[in-house]
Amino acid sequence: MSVIQTHPTAANVRLREAPQLALSTKRGFKSIVAGGLTGGINICIVFPTEFIKTQLQLDSGRNIMTAHHSVMVPYSSTLSWSHSVLQSKNLKLYNGSVDVVKKTIKEKGLKGMYRGVSVLLCGTVPTYSIRFGVFDLLKGHFSGRDGNLSPLARLGCGMGTGVAEAVLLVTWVETLKVRLISDQKKKVPQYRGLGHAASSIVRNEGPFGLYKGFTPTVLKQGSSQAIRFSVMESLRSWYTGGDNTKSVPKPFVAMFGAVAGGASVLGNTPVDVVKTRMQNGSYSSSLECARQVARNEGVRGFYKGCLPRMNRVCLEVGLAFCIYDTVMDVFKTVWPSN
Secondary structure (H helix, E strand, C coil): CHHHHHHHHHHHHHHHHHHHCCHHHHCCHHHHHHHHHHHHHHHHHHHHHHHHHHHHHHCCCEEEEEEEECCCCCCCCCCCHHHEEEEEEEECCCCCHHHHHHHHHHHHCHHHHHCCHHHHHHHHHHHHHHHHHHHHHHHHHHCCCCCCCCHHHHHHHHHHHHHHHHHHHHHHHHHHHHHHHHHCCCCCCCCCCHHHHHHHHHHHHCHHHHHCCHHHHHHHHHHHHHHHHHHHHHHHHHHHCCCCCCCCCHHHHHHHHHHHHHHHHHHHHHHHHHHHHHHCCCCCCHHHHHHHHHHHHHHHHCCCCHHHHHHHHHHHHHHHHHHHHHHHHHHHHHCCCC
16 A cells, blocks of 8 residues: 555656756747847947946056256246256046046047947847856756756856857957047047958958957956856745745846846956957957056056946846846747747
């Protein structure tokens, strides 16, 4: 009698566990499509803050020599260079985020704040598709029977997601974006648009010219997504108590995403500065770039543009997770799973 009773129990256990195994893999193509929609909507909202951050990071200043005459001999008819002192002064183009906005709109109009957005938009849609698609794939492979990831697995899945998007898309897209924004500062711009910029770089520097800053980009994207997804998954799990059937309200999703984005900024802004300088084509290696920044600008140089980047990333990541969850909720109605 006892043997007969055990079989239904075992069967029931298997039936309960099967749907919980790698729930994220069941979303498949939906995650890719939802990620692309999320990226397109998101970048149109937050690009101006990315523009400001890049301008500040590229503004290393100009050294200007000025002559200061001695006030002790203001009326001397024999005033010569012996009475003068040459001083070198580093003059910055911008005094801060607000100054970037004022000068850009004054010189280029509102469209100037969106210079390079076409590059980022073309890259962001597939990047977000890869980001959410790869993370769901990795989560499906490494989650436990309850569908949750361990803390170490969260970091690993996020790191794998960041490396994948850096290798496939982010490096060359970021290179084109930085070059176009930097080119805008010249009196006579070199590039006529996205296609011309890409062809010019390949012609003058070879295909690898589009992959300048590859190492810091991989480090930046890998560490960034590791931090973001780890923090986001941890906060979701804390709110739901590990119950995957319980949804998180959208305001909390946005807040959790903003916290995750802020944590990633604090963790990898130095890498982002090196990446941006490298992609501008001013240095031969990441190590040389880091040395130059440390010698000429000190520790603060590695955190240039941190505040506008913090504003942008917190907004972008909070919106991204909120938009993504909303799109996936809509898909449950218009694109139900079998």
